[in-house]
Amino acid sequence: MSDPVKISPPVSEEKTRALRAGDKVLITGVIYTARDAAHRRLIELIEQGEELPLPLEGQIVYYVGPTPASPGKATGSAGPTTSSRVDPYTPQLLAQGLRVMIGKGDRSPEVALALSEYGAVYLAAVGGAGALLARKITSGVIAAWPELGPEAIYRFEVCDFPATVVMDSAGGNLYATGRAAYKRQP
Amino acid sequence: MREIDSSEVTALVSRLYQEANFALPPDVIAALKSALAREESPLGREVLETLLENAAIATSDRVPLCQDTGLAVVIARIGQEACFRGGSFAEAVDAGVALAQEQGYLRASVVSSPCFDRNNTGNNAPAILHTEIVDGDEVSISVLPKGAGSENMSRLAMLKPADGISGLIDFVVETVELAGANPCPPIFLGVGVGGTMDRAALLSKVALLRPAGTPNADKRLAELENDILARVNALGIGPGGFGGTVTCLGVALEEFPCHIASLPVAVNIQCNSARRATGSL
Numbered sequence A: 001m002s003d004p005v006k007i008s009p010p011v012s013e014e015k016t017r018a019l020r021a022g023d024k025v026l027i028t029g030v031i032y033t034a035r036d037a038a039h040r041r042l043i044e045l046i047e048q049g050e051e052l053p054l055p056l057e058g059q060i061v062y063y064v065g066p067t068p069a070s071p072g073k074a075t076g077s078a079g080p081t082t083s084s085r086v087d088p089y090t091p092q093l094l095a096q097g098l099r100v101m102i103g104k105g106d107r108s109p110e111v112a113l114a115l116s117e118y119g120a121v122y123l124a125a126v127g128g129a130g131a132l133l134a135r136k137i138t139s140g141v142i143a144a145w146p147e148l149g150p151e152a153i154y155r156f157e158v159c160d161f162p163a164t165v166v167m168d169s170a171g172g173n174l175y176a177t178g179r180a181a182y183k184r185q186p
Numbered sequence B: 001m002r003e004i005d006s007s008e009v010t011a012l013v014s015r016l017y018q019e020a021n022f023a024l025p026p027d028v029i030a031a032l033k034s035a036l037a038r039e040e041s042p043l044g045r046e047v048l049e050t051l052l053e054n055a056a057i058a059t060s061d062r063v064p065l066c067q068d069t070g071l072a073v074v075i076a077r078i079g080q081e082a083c084f085r086g087g088s089f090a091e092a093v094d095a096g097v098a099l100a101q102e103q104g105y106l107r108a109s110v111v112s113s114p115c116f117d118r119n120n121t122g123n124n125a126p127a128i129l130h131t132e133i134v135d136g137d138e139v140s141i142s143v144l145p146k147g148a149g150s151e152n153m154s155r156l157a158m159l160k161p162a163d164g165i166s167g168l169i170d171f172v173v174e175t176v177e178l179a180g181a182n183p184c185p186p187i188f189l190g191v192g193v194g195g196t197m198d199r200a201a202l203l204s205k206v207a208l209l210r211p212a213g214t215p216n217a218d219k220r221l222a223e224l225e226n227d228i229l230a231r232v233n234a235l236g237i238g239p240g241g242f243g244g245t246v247t248c249l250g251v252a253l254e255e256f257p258c259h260i261a262s263l264p265v266a267v268n269i270q271c272n273s274a275r276r277a278t279g280s281l
């Protein structure tokens, strides 16, 4: 396996187009969280032509609903949540320049197509590793919609946050190839 | 008759719910370690190493193992000679869940009125409470924080008796295949067979309390568990879903008598964050 690719937002399309399923990535910089409820609101704002509470061009969105931070900590546990719940909203965000998404689990064919069209990538972080991933988050503040609780948009500063490319802009899908490589006749 | 103050129930549920979220049970750690020794995929081994490191960090930093600190599934075995004073048992359990959420900085992941409002209850209550009346005067309580990633991929089928064991195995394997990477593999499987629809589902949940590596006491059922495990691990999903030889760390199957015309099968998927804690009063 090759060395991890280091990326920092804003990420250029050229950089994400070069990533391939199976590549390991380390992210440093500012990323934003969003779950279903936040996605719904973002799409409403886009459709009304209103200003968004976060930048999208070249940015990284992490699908996570962290636990509340205990006193003195930047965040609580913060591992990825299932991505497919936001699939219906994803192509519209990619059209606005969103370039990298972090979550877990398969995406829809529409998302796969949009990745090719806009040159974006979908990464997976290790599901169930929320305590370890929290150590890579050096600051966490709510950027929008605190009333959504764990579904609010957080602005995280991360340092060497580890993830793996699962779906790339050339149609590669690590879930499919990985499964095929290890499938056995029972 | 033994009297138990309800506040003791609240304190115990709160302690167990927190304990479960900050420390993976030793048998689960052992299962992850043994998977690391036999996983063939390098990326799969890396995921297993990450999960073992995560478990150590959760305990040392006192940060929940996973951000989805779960719906609190509470399974209580209540001795029929015990009685509760100072408030209802169910309310005491919910108060324990709320207390744990506040004290342990757990996530509030419960919404009321799922059909329309879906407002967060703010304290992770109510619990999903199952009670069983047993002999004696002791009260044993297990708390199983259950994340939605794995719960959402669980399934139930009312098979025909003619579908037989092969139909049963096929249904379990298909369930895992459809789940793919969503339930955070490597997973555990609780399988409930028989009873009615509801009983099969409950059996599949209770099966998840059985420590990893403990086969069913019935030899034929233990063999069935092994057969399911082998079939599931041949799928190649692997740790994190990145491909690999270890998709499932253990299968626990429980059965119950059922109608002559039925073969209910429930598959409850449990994720790598297989949290549970048990205590008694």
Ligand code: SF4
Residues within 6 Å of the ligand: A079, A080, A081, A127, A128, A129, B066, B067, B068, B069, B146, B147, B148, B149, B150, B151, B182, B183, B184, B271, B272, B273
């Ligand atoms: S499925 Fe389990 S490990 Fe994965 S995010 Fe949900 S609770 Fe955590």
